[in-house]
Amino acid sequence: MNARTRSDWMAPVKSGLMGGLIALLIAMVGLVEVSVKRPILTADGRILLSVGQLLLLLPIILMCYKAVQVFAAGCEKVTDRLGLLATGALSGFFASLVLAALVLLGRVINLRTVFIRASPDLFNTLTFGLGLGGGSVVLLLFGALLGGLVAAITLLPDRIRRPLVLGLALVPLAAILTSALFAGRGFSVPVALLVGVVAAALTFAWRQTQPKLQDRVAALSPSGQRTYQVFRWLLPVAIVLALPRLGAYPSEVLVNVGLFVLMGLGLNIVVGFAGLLDLGYVAFYALGAYAMAVLTSPEMTWHGIHLTFWQALPFAVLASTSAGIILGIPVLGMRGDYLAIVTLGFGEIIRLVFLSDWLKPFLGGSNGITRIPKAVVGSIALDNSPKLYYLILAGCVVAAFVAIRLKDSRLGRAWMAMREDEDVAQAMGIDLIKTKLLAFATGATFSGLSGAIFASKLTSIYPHSFHVLVSINVLGVIIVGGMGSIPGVVVGALALVGLPELLREFAEFRLLMYGAALVFMMLTRPEGLVPEARRKLELHEADGEV
Amino acid sequence: MALLELQDIHTYYGAIHALKGISIHVDEGEIVTLIGANGAGKSTTLNTICGLQHPRSGSVTLKGESIQHLPAHEIVTRGVAQAPEGRRVFGRLNVTENLEMGAFVRVDKDGIKRDMERVFTLFPRLKERAKQVAGTLSGGEQQMLAIGRALMASPRLLLLDEPSMGLAPILVEAIFDTITEINAQGTTVLLVEQNALIALSVASRGYVMETGSIRLADTAEALRNNEMVRRVYLGET
Ligand SMILES: Nc1ncnc2c1ncn2[C@@H]1O[C@H](COP(=O)(O)OP(=O)(O)OP(=O)(O)O)[C@@H](O)[C@H]1O
Ligand SMILES: [Mg+2]
Numbered sequence: 001m002n003a004r005t006r007s008d009w010m011a012p013v014k015s016g017l018m019g020g021l022i023a024l025l026i027a028m029v030g031l032v033e034v035s036v037k038r039p040i041l042t043a044d045g046r047i048l049l050s051v052g053q054l055l056l057l058l059p060i061i062l063m064c065y066k067a068v069q070v071f072a073a074g075c076e077k078v079t080d081r082l083g084l085l086a087t088g089a090l091s092g093f094f095a096s097l098v099l100a101a102l103v104l105l106g107r108v109i110n111l112r113t114v115f116i117r118a119s120p121d122l123f124n125t126l127t128f129g130l131g132l133g134g135g136s137v138v139l140l141l142f143g144a145l146l147g148g149l150v151a152a153i154t155l156l157p158d159r160i161r162r163p164l165v166l167g168l169a170l171v172p173l174a175a176i177l178t179s180a181l182f183a184g185r186g187f188s189v190p191v192a193l194l195v196g197v198v199a200a201a202l203t204f205a206w207r208q209t210q211p212k213l214q215d216r217v218a219a220l221s222p223s224g225q226r227t228y229q230v231f232r233w234l235l236p237v238a239i240v241l242a243l244p245r246l247g248a249y250p251s252e253v254l255v256n257v258g259l260f261v262l263m264g265l266g267l268n269i270v271v272g273f274a275g276l277l278d279l280g281y282v283a284f285y286a287l288g289a290y291a292m293a294v295l296t297s298p299e300m301t302w303h304g305i306h307l308t309f310w311q312a313l314p315f316a317v318l319a320s321t322s323a324g325i326i327l328g329i330p331v332l333g334m335r336g337d338y339l340a341i342v343t344l345g346f347g348e349i350i351r352l353v354f355l356s357d358w359l360k361p362f363l364g365g366s367n368g369i370t371r372i373p374k375a376v377v378g379s380i381a382l383d384n385s386p387k388l389y390y391l392i393l394a395g396c397v398v399a400a401f402v403a404i405r406l407k408d409s410r411l412g413r414a415w416m417a418m419r420e421d422e423d424v425a426q427a428m429g430i431d432l433i434k435t436k437l438l439a440f441a442t443g444a445t446f447s448g449l450s451g452a453i454f455a456s457k458l459t460s461i462y463p464h465s466f467h468v469l470v471s472i473n474v475l476g477v478i479i480v481g482g483m484g485s486i487p488g489v490v491v492g493a494l495a496l497v498g499l500p501e502l503l504r505e506f507a508e509f510r511l512l513m514y515g516a517a518l519v520f521m522m523l524t525r526p527e528g529l530v531p532e533a534r535r536k537l538e539l540h541e542a543d544g545e546v
Numbered sequence: 547m548a549l550l551e552l553q554d555i556h557t558y559y560g561a562i563h564a565l566k567g568i569s570i571h572v573d574e575g576e577i578v579t580l581i582g583a584n585g586a587g588k589s590t591t592l593n594t595i596c597g598l599q600h601p602r603s604g605s606v607t608l609k610g611e612s613i614q615h616l617p618a619h620e621i622v623t624r625g626v627a628q629a630p631e632g633r634r635v636f637g638r639l640n641v642t643e644n645l646e647m648g649a650f651v652r653v654d655k656d657g658i659k660r661d662m663e664r665v666f667t668l669f670p671r672l673k674e675r676a677k678q679v680a681g682t683l684s685g686g687e688q689q690m691l692a693i694g695r696a697l698m699a700s701p702r703l704l705l706l707d708e709p710s711m712g713l714a715p716i717l718v719e720a721i722f723d724t725i726t727e728i729n730a731q732g733t734t735v736l737l738v739e740q741n742a743l744i745a746l747s748v749a750s751r752g753y754v755m756e757t758g759s760i761r762l763a764d765t766a767e768a769l770r771n772n773e774m775v776r777r778v779y780l781g782e783t
Binding site for chain 2: 410413414416417420421423424425426427428429430431432
C-alpha cells in the first residue's frame with residue numbers, strides 16, 4: 001500500500017459521518033425505541049444488547065467496513081496494518097461523534113418538539129446509561145474501538161475471517177428468531193458464545209473439507225454419486241417438512257412466505273426470465289382468489305354452483321391463466337416503462353372492478369366474500385396453518401419444478417433472447433407473440449394458484465387485500481433475492497415477508513424498511529442475495545470479480 | 547428464377563415514406579451489394595425482406611413464393627438470415643449460446659453441430675472465446691459473432707448490414723475474405739455497405755440507393771467505373 005494522501009484520510013471520516021447519520025436517522029424515526037426491548041444478549045435478566053442497539057451499530061459497522069475495505073488488499077507491512085486499524089477507528093470515532101452531538105444537542109434544547117423520538121430513553125441508550133459527560137466519552141471511545149475491531153477483522157486471512165463473521169452474524173439472527181418465535185428472552189452470554197463458536201467452527205471445518213469432499217464425490221461411481229445426491233438432499237428436505245412443528249405462529253408466517261414464494265416464482269418468469277416489467281401482477285392473484293371465492297362460498301348464490309376447494313382450484317387457476325393471456329394481448333407491442341405503467345393500471349382496474357357497487361351482487365363489492373370453505377384432503381380439513389403449510393409447500397414445489405424446467409427449455413432460451421433484444425430474437429425465428437403470452441400466462445398461473453390458496457386460508461377476501469403494494473412487494477422479493485434466480489425467490493420472500501412478520505414491533509416501519517433494503521441492495525449487491533449466474537457475470541464483469 | 551425478388555416495394559414508418567418503390571433481385575449464388583448514403587433506406591430494405599418491417603405495397607418473393615406478409619420468425623425458417631446493423635449480439639450470453647440462438651429454428655442436432663464447427667473454422671477468434679460473454683467481445687469479434695450467428699440458421703440467403711462498420715481496415719479485409727468464402731460455400735449474400743470500394747470488389751452486381759429509391763443498378767465492375775459512383779461513393783474527385 002502506498003503512502004496515503006490527504007483525501008485517503010478524508011474518506012474514512014466521510015464514511016464514519018455517513019454511518020453515524022444513518023444511525024441517527026434510525027433513532028429519529030423511532031426504530032430504536034420500538035425494538036430496544038427485544039433482547040439479543042442478556043445476563044441475569046438484564047439486556048446487554050437489544051435489537052434497537054444493534055440497529056444503531058449496524059450502519060456504523062457497515063460504513064467502517066466500507067472505509068477500510070478499500071485499503072485492505074495488500075496490507076503486508078506492520079505499518080500498513082496499523083494504518084488500517086487507525087482508519088477503522090477514525091471512521092468509528094466520527095460515527096459516534098454524530099451520535100454524541102445528538103445527545104449534547106438534546107440536552108441543550110428540547111428536540112422533542114420536532115422529533116418526538118428524541119426521548120430521554122434514547123439518550124440513555126446512546127450513553128450506555130452513564131449520563132451526559134461520561135457517557136459521551138464512552139460513546140466516542142466505543143465507536144473508535146468498534147471501527148478498529150472491524151478493521152482488525154478485515155485484516156484476518158479469508159480462511160478465518162469468513163467463519164468468524166458468519167458466527168458473529170448468526171448469533172443475533174438466531175437470538176432474534178428464537179425470541180420472536182418462542183417469546184424467548186434472547187441468549188445469555190454462554191449460549192451466545194456457544195452458538196457463535198459452533199457456527200464458526202462448522203463453517204471453518206466445512207470450508208476446509210468441502211474441496212476434498214468434492215474430489216471424493218467426483219471419484220465415486222455413478223450410482224455412488226446418485227446415492228450421495230440423495231443423502232445431500234435428505235437433511236434439507238427433512239427440515240422443510242418438519243418446519244410446522246415449530247408451532248402455529250411460525251407456520252402462519254411460513255404460509256404467508258409461501259404465498260409470496262409462489263407469486264415470486266411466477267413474476268420471476270415474467271420479469272426475470274422474459275424481461276417484461278409487470279407491475280399489475282396482483283391482478284392475477286386477485287382473480288385466483290375471487291374465482292375460488294365465487295365458486296365455493298355459499299354466499300354466492302347467483303350462479304347456483306357450489307364447488308369444493310379442489311373442484312374450484314382448476315377453474316381458479318385457469319381464470320388467472322386466461323386473464324394473463326387476455327391482459328397480455330394489448331401490451332404485446334409495449335416495452336420497458338410503457339409496459340410497467342400500463343400493467344400498473346391493469347392491476348388497479350381489476351381491484352376497482354372487485355370493489356365496484358355495480359358488480360356487488362356478483363362479487364360482493366366492498367363487503368368482500370366470506371365463508372369460503374377450507375380445503376379438505378381425505379378426511380383432514382386444512383383448517384390451521386401447520387396443515388396449510390403443506391398445501392402451499394406442495395404448490396411451491398410444483399411451481400419451482402416447472403420454473404426450473406422452463407428455464408433450461410427452448411422456451412426459456414426464447415425468453416432470454418427476447419429479454420436481450422426483441423428485434424434480433426424475432427429475426428432468429430422466435431415468435432414474439434407466442435413467447436410473450438406464454439410468459440404472461442405462466443406467471444399468471446402461479447399467481448392465481450397463490451390467490452386461490454390465499455382465499456381458502458383466510459376464508460374471506462376483500463378488495464383491499466389486492467392493493468398495488470402486493471405487486472410491489474413481489475417485485476421487491478425477486479429483486480432482493482436476485483432477478484431470474486429461483487432459490488433467490490425463496491430467500492427474498494423469507495427476508496422481505498418472513499422477517500417483518502416475525503418482528504411485529506416493526507410493522508409500522510415495514511415500507512420504510514422495504515425501501516431501505518432495496519436501496520441498500522441496489523448499492524451493494526444489485527445482483528441479489530442469491531444471484532443468477534448470468535446476472536452476476538453481467539453486473540461484475542467490469543470490476544473483474546466474477 | 548431469382549432467389550429473391552423485390553417488386554415496387556413501399557415501406558413506411560408511420561408517415562415517413564422510407565422506401566419509394568424498390569425493385570431489386572438476387573440470383574442464387576450471387577453476392578449483391580446495396581450501397582448508398584446514410585438514411586437512404588438500405589437497412590429498411592433488409593428489414594422489409596426479413597419481415598421486421600412490412601411493406602405497405604409491393605411484393606417480396608423468395609423462390610417464387612411471396613413472403614412479404616409473413617412474420618419475421620417464419621421467414622427465417624425459409625432460409626433468410628440477417629446479421630443486423632450495429633452487431634446487436636446477445637450481450638449477456640456467451641459466444642456459444644449466441645451461436646445456438648442463431649440455430650433456434652433448427653432441430654437437426656448434427657447439422658447444428660456441423661455448422662458450429664464451420665463458424666469456428668471461418669472465425670477462429672470465436673473458437674478461442676467460445677465461453678466469453680458476448681458483451682465483452684471487441685467490436686470486430688462481435689461483428690464476427692453476428693455473422694456467425696446468422697450462418698447458424700443455415701440460410702440460403704444471408705443479409706449483411708454494414709459488416710465493416712467501425713472496424714480497422716485490416717479486419718474489414720479479413721471479414722470480406724470470409725464473406726467471399728461463405729459465398730463460395732454456397733450461400734447467397736445480399737450485402738449492405740457504406741464502404742462502397744470494398745463492397746463493389748467482392749460483389750458481382752450492385753444497386754445504388756438514394757432517399758428510398760434505386761438510383762443505379764449494374765454490375766459491380768460497371769458501377770466501379772461509373773462517374774457518379776466514383777465521385778459520391780468512392781470519394782474520388
Ligand atoms: N424506426 C424508425 N422510425 C422512423 N423512421 C425510421 C425508422 N428507421 C428508419 N427510419 C428512417 O427511414 C429512413 C431510412 O433509414 P435506414 O435505416 O433504412 O437507412 P440506411 O440506409 O440504413 O442508413 P445508414 O447507412 O445510416 O444505416 C431514414 O430517413 C430514417 O430516419
Ligand atoms: Mg442502415
